[in-house]
Every structure is written in structure tokens, then in C-alpha cells.
Amino acid sequence: MSAEALAAPGRVLRKPDLRLPSAWRVWQRNASIYRRTYKLNILPNFFEPLFFLLAMGLGLGTYLSIRGLPYIDFIAPGLVATAAMYGTSFEVTFNCFVKMKFGRIYDAAMATPLSPEDVALGELLWGTTRSLIYGVVFLAIASTFGVVHSWLALLSPVAIALIGMMFSVIGLAFTAVIPVIDYFTYYWTLFMTPMFLFSGIFFPLDRLPQWVEGLAWFMPLHHGVNLMRALVLTGDLEAAALAALWIVGLTAALFVLPLNLLRRRLVR
Amino acid sequence: MSVVVARELTKRFGEAEAVRGIGFEVRERECFGFLGPNGAGKTTTMRMISCTSPPTSGDLEVLGMPVSRGREIRRRMGVVPQENNLDEDVSVLQNLLIYARYFDIPTRIARATAEELLYFVALSDKRDWGIPQLSGGMKRRLLVARSLINDPDVLILDEPTTGLDPQARHLVWEKLRSLKRQGVTLLLTTHYMEEAAQLCDRLVIMHEGRILIQGAPRELVAREASPQVIEVFDPSPDAAVALQRLDGLAERSERLADRWLFYTSQGERLLARVREVVADPGAVWLRGATLEDVFLQLTGRGLRE
Numbered sequence: 001m002s003a004e005a006l007a008a009p010g011r012v013l014r015k016p017d018l019r020l021p022s023a024w025r026v027w028q029r030n031a032s033i034y035r036r037t038y039k040l041n042i043l044p045n046f047f048e049p050l051f052f053l054l055a056m057g058l059g060l061g062t063y064l065s066i067r068g069l070p071y072i073d074f075i076a077p078g079l080v081a082t083a084a085m086y087g088t089s090f091e092v093t094f095n096c097f098v099k100m101k102f103g104r105i106y107d108a109a110m111a112t113p114l115s116p117e118d119v120a121l122g123e124l125l126w127g128t129t130r131s132l133i134y135g136v137v138f139l140a141i142a143s144t145f146g147v148v149h150s151w152l153a154l155l156s157p158v159a160i161a162l163i164g165m166m167f168s169v170i171g172l173a174f175t176a177v178i179p180v181i182d183y184f185t186y187y188w189t190l191f192m193t194p195m196f197l198f199s200g201i202f203f204p205l206d207r208l209p210q211w212v213e214g215l216a217w218f219m220p221l222h223h224g225v226n227l228m229r230a231l232v233l234t235g236d237l238e239a240a241a242l243a244a245l246w247i248v249g250l251t252a253a254l255f256v257l258p259l260n261l262l263r264r265r266l267v268r
Numbered sequence: 269m270s271v272v273v274a275r276e277l278t279k280r281f282g283e284a285e286a287v288r289g290i291g292f293e294v295r296e297r298e299c300f301g302f303l304g305p306n307g308a309g310k311t312t313t314m315r316m317i318s319c320t321s322p323p324t325s326g327d328l329e330v331l332g333m334p335v336s337r338g339r340e341i342r343r344r345m346g347v348v349p350q351e352n353n354l355d356e357d358v359s360v361l362q363n364l365l366i367y368a369r370y371f372d373i374p375t376r377i378a379r380a381t382a383e384e385l386l387y388f389v390a391l392s393d394k395r396d397w398g399i400p401q402l403s404g405g406m407k408r409r410l411l412v413a414r415s416l417i418n419d420p421d422v423l424i425l426d427e428p429t430t431g432l433d434p435q436a437r438h439l440v441w442e443k444l445r446s447l448k449r450q451g452v453t454l455l456l457t458t459h460y461m462e463e464a465a466q467l468c469d470r471l472v473i474m475h476e477g478r479i480l481i482q483g484a485p486r487e488l489v490a491r492e493a494s495p496q497v498i499e500v501f502d503p504s505p506d507a508a509v510a511l512q513r514l515d516g517l518a519e520r521s522e523r524l525a526d527r528w529l530f531y532t533s534q535g536e537r538l539l540a541r542v543r544e545v546v547a548d549p550g551a552v553w554l555r556g557a558t559l560e561d562v563f564l565q566l567t568g569r570g571l572r573e
Contacts, residue, residue, distance in 0.1 A: 022370070108353040112367065113339045115339065268321055
């Protein structure tokens, strides 16, 4: 920690005081708890996609096809991206807030060599891990419906991790600034849900008025959907790279936010 | 060597000044106490020493390092927080093992240390319990055990026995004394005068962000208070009038809602006079002055907050 940083502990744009092995300790703590209960936790992860694909894909799909494709083939990649989004979002919003505010376990960690940034990065990595679990399970189930059309789908775990990290960074930054847990309602109903509905998962956006697509460009999930669809359905490497670039760019731009905001919250 | 050195140490939160330019030195292997009513700045001072709250101004060195080197300092420090922050998601033993990992202690060593510490705080048979199953005293003991997982040179305790029953409190005191014998420097805050008198080699009394006095407990009592106190319980109106005339014989007197207090160095003589005017012998007694008398004299009897 530099003298300058010490003078301004609340500054959001400062160089984070990070030490990777320490961040890893936080990941290990979460993983060891998850490992104990994973059988209980992972089961819903199987059923949710199954029900979704059955209802939307086969149910709605009986009446619909898009560009000559079965409807389920069109929506499945977007739902994988959504699974990645939700996988981390529960973790870095509600769970982290409870750990921080009610369990005070971050306060406890502040009495060890860990820095707030280490704790934040540990949570980001753990959120990303949850995304990976959710997303890969979803894709595996979906693949049994015959929705995978390209070998590029093998890159999906990397793509899912990128999507997971992006939403981890956004979610944890939000968690670090809100004073009470009720604010998450805004996060979910004004950010997550609209993205879920308007990111081009359920219908293509290119036939809609221009401004709709323009607006969608600003939605993180839209690029997650594009990325997954390019890998799983169209096999369009260029489209995949473009979407991945957007995701990495946003993640990099926002990366220090959750770290420094958590410092501001914990070190007063 | 001094373990903690503070000079002109100040902490502001916006407009509010929680700590106003205090200075003190904690020596190696001593037990140093911070006393004061709520809001005196004790916890803020402790947070600054444990490097989780950067000072606004002034100098603060811990273990020979400025507090800006928090990671290195905390590696050699143990902290028992005022409020329980045990990890409710894992067992008693896991609490210690996870914490050990934060200090990069290898698992095999951590296991052995954790078992030793659970034995030390008499929780060995509770190793697999969940945190919600523990009583308040057990939680506090586990916090003490957790704070020792890195074999710290200095231990910081913020109100270590608040809310404990007398048995649990004595057990914690016993553990702290034994740590001190092992060479650990202890810093503690408390508002139990008995705790301070029992444990502390030296202490400061803080009030409204400042240090009012510092020294050894007995020395402070001798220096700041008259050696003896006569207490009169709930005198009748007639007796009260007569007692008022005795004010001049005491060095200081005080009237509370249910008691009158006379501070004096000639206890026996004044006691005889008091007994003349108060009929009930059970309502009058003479005792030695305590740290509590010093504390109340300095910080007043009004309710803080």
C-alpha cells in the first residue's frame, strides 16, 4: 500500500492491493463449503435447464421455427449464457452481501494478511466457478436435445467463464455499494430480467427496428448470447471473437471497481 | 522494545473526530488496557492498531512497522473482535482451519495447532459442532482460539468478556493470563473496571477521543482518587440535611439517586461522624477506592450516546 493510497483509502480508481495466493484462499473457503453440499446444490442445476428446454423448446417449438431451425436449437445457446449469468449472480449478490453484512466474515478476514481486494477477487473467481458449473451442466443437458451444431462448442467452457467473470464483476461492484439487501430487487428486476428477455435469446433482434438492436448492444448478456450462439449453433468464429472481445473489454474496464469498492466498504 | 507506538494519532470520519491526537506506548509482554465509556474512541484506536482503519493523521507503529504495512503486521497479530464474526457456514474446527489458510499455514501444521488451541480453550469435544450451537461463552473462547492460530506476538482484544457470565469471564481471564506468561503482548479494551484491574499492567482511560490519564491501575487509584470511600445508602431527608454538613470533612462528595459518596483519606474518623447521623448501620459502609471511582470521576456519570 503506498502512502498516497493510504491517504485516500476510499478512492475507486486506485491500484488494487492484490496478492493472488490470498485471493485463492477465499476461493478455497467457498469451494470447501460447496463441496460438502454439491450433491444437494447441483441437482436443481440439472432440472432447471431440462424443464426450460422442454417447455420453451419442445412446447413452444412445436409452433415455431426460426430461420428454418427448430426453435430449441435457436434458444439453447442463449440459455447457456443465461445460466452462466445466473450462476454467479446469486453468488456475488445475495450470498456475498449476507457474508459481508450479517456473517461479518469479511471483517474477520480483515484481521488476517488478506486485503479487501484479495477477498473481492476470491469471490469473483468463485462466482466464475459457479457460472462454469451452471453453464457447462446446462450445455451438457441441452446437447442431448441435439442442439450442438459446431465443433467450436468445445470452446464453450472458456466462453462461459468469460461471461461468468463479467457478471461477477458487475454484481460484486453493486453488492459493495448498496447499504441494505433490498436494493437487489432493483438489480434483478431492472437489470437481469430485461436482459434475459431482450438479449436476443428468444427471438432474433435483426428484424426489429434498428434502435432495438442498438440498445441491445449495450446489454452484457446480448454479447454472451451472441458468443454462445456463434460457438454452438452457427460455428461463426469471427462473430464469436467479436462478442468475446466486447465481454473481455467490459470486464477489464470494470475490473478494479468491485475490488476498490469493497476496500472502501471494509476499510474505514 | 515497544510493540505499539502512537504519536498525535487522529481519526476523523467526515466531520466527526473519533480519536483526537492521542499518544501512548505499549511495551513488549505487557497487558495494556484501553478504558472508556462507549464512544470514547477505544474501538477506533484498536482498529487503527490492527491496520483495518488507516489513521487520518499522526504516527502509528506496530511491531516496529508503520501501519501502512498492514499485511506484514497482521501476519504476526491476533485479533478478537467485539462482535462475533465466526463463519457460521462451517464447523468449529473448520473455522480454525480456514482462518489458518488465510495466514498461509500449511494444513498439516494448522490441524495440529487447531487441536491444541481447542484444547486450550476447552472446546475439544465441540470440534464438529456448528457455530449456532455454541453458547456465547463458547463463541468467545473460539474467537480467542482463532486469534491465536498464527502464534501471534501481539493480541488485540476488543471487549473480550462483554456479555459473558462470571464463569466464562474467569475462564477467558485465565487464558489471557496464561498467554501473557507465554510472552504475548496483550492490548484490550473493556469497560469492566474489575477486568482492567485484574489483567492490565498499565492502562489509559479515554474519553471523547482523548486520553485522560495513563499508568498502572493501582498507581492511578492512588494518584487520582482519595484512598477511601464512604457510601451511604438512601439517607432519610433528616439524615440528608445532617450529612450535608459533613461535606467539608471529605475531600470530595457526590450525591447519586440512591446513594451518597464521601471520598476521604481519613475513613474511620469520618465514618464515626456519619454513623452519628444515619440510624441504620447497614446503610453505611467504608471501602477502599477502586479504579471505578477514578473512572467515574474522570468521565462523569452521565449516560453516553
